[in-house]
Each structure stands twice: as C-alpha cells, then as structure tokens.
Amino acid sequence: MIDEASQALLHKDLNELTEKDGEIERIIEEKLLNLDQMEVLAGLMKVKADINVEMSNNFTAINLYQKALLLLNNVQLTSRNYSITREQNIMELNNALSALKD
Numbered sequence: 001m002i003d004e005a006s007q008a009l010l011h012k013d014l015n016e017l018t019e020k021d022g023e024i025e026r027i028i029e030e031k032l033l034n035l036d037q038m039e040v041l042a043g044l045m046k047v048k049a050d051i052n053v054e055m056s057n058n059f060t061a062i063n064l065y066q067k068a069l070l071l072l073n074n075v076q077l078t079s080r081n082y083s084i085t086r087e088q089n090i091m092e093l094n095n096a097l098s099a100l101k102d
Helices: 002-010 014-019 023-029 035-054 058-078 084-101
Strands: none
Touching: 002 014, 002 035, 014 023, 014 035, 014 058, 023 035, 023 058, 035 058, 035 084, 058 084
C-alpha cells in the first residue's frame, strides 16, 4: 500500500527512490519534487521504516529514516512556512535513529 501511495501521489516508485544511491540527494538538488511532495515522500519512508523495525530489518529501517530525515531537513531549511508537525516528525526520526544505533 505504501508503494502504491508513492506511485499515486508522486508518480515515483518508492523502492527505486530509496534503494538507488544518491537518488534522494538528486531529488533535492534538482528540485524534482516540490516541498509538499518531499514531505509526503518522507512520511511514506518513515512508515516503511517503522514496518522494517517491526520486522527486525534494522539496516533497511536506518537507511529509510536517514533519507526521510534528509528530505525533511531540506524542507525545513527551504520552506517559508513553519510547521510544528514537520518539526515533530524530524524529532521522531532522530529519536528512531538514535534508538536503532544504540
């Protein structure tokens, strides 16, 4: 369902975006998605990472959390609009990463 949502909302394959090295950085640098789309993508990645944590796929989860955090930090720096929800999501991602790395 997560992959279908990614395809429907962003017209991008989530697996391709997350598994291909440098793809998230390219999206940011080349502005291939607008800020709202980046937030949606980060949210989908977080959900997929949470599922991977439940399945004990910690390496995959860490990778997804890091990429989601990269996207949200970029949105936070670029957006003219403050979002407490975005700030909370960034904090949750940092906490999840810290928990997995300990």
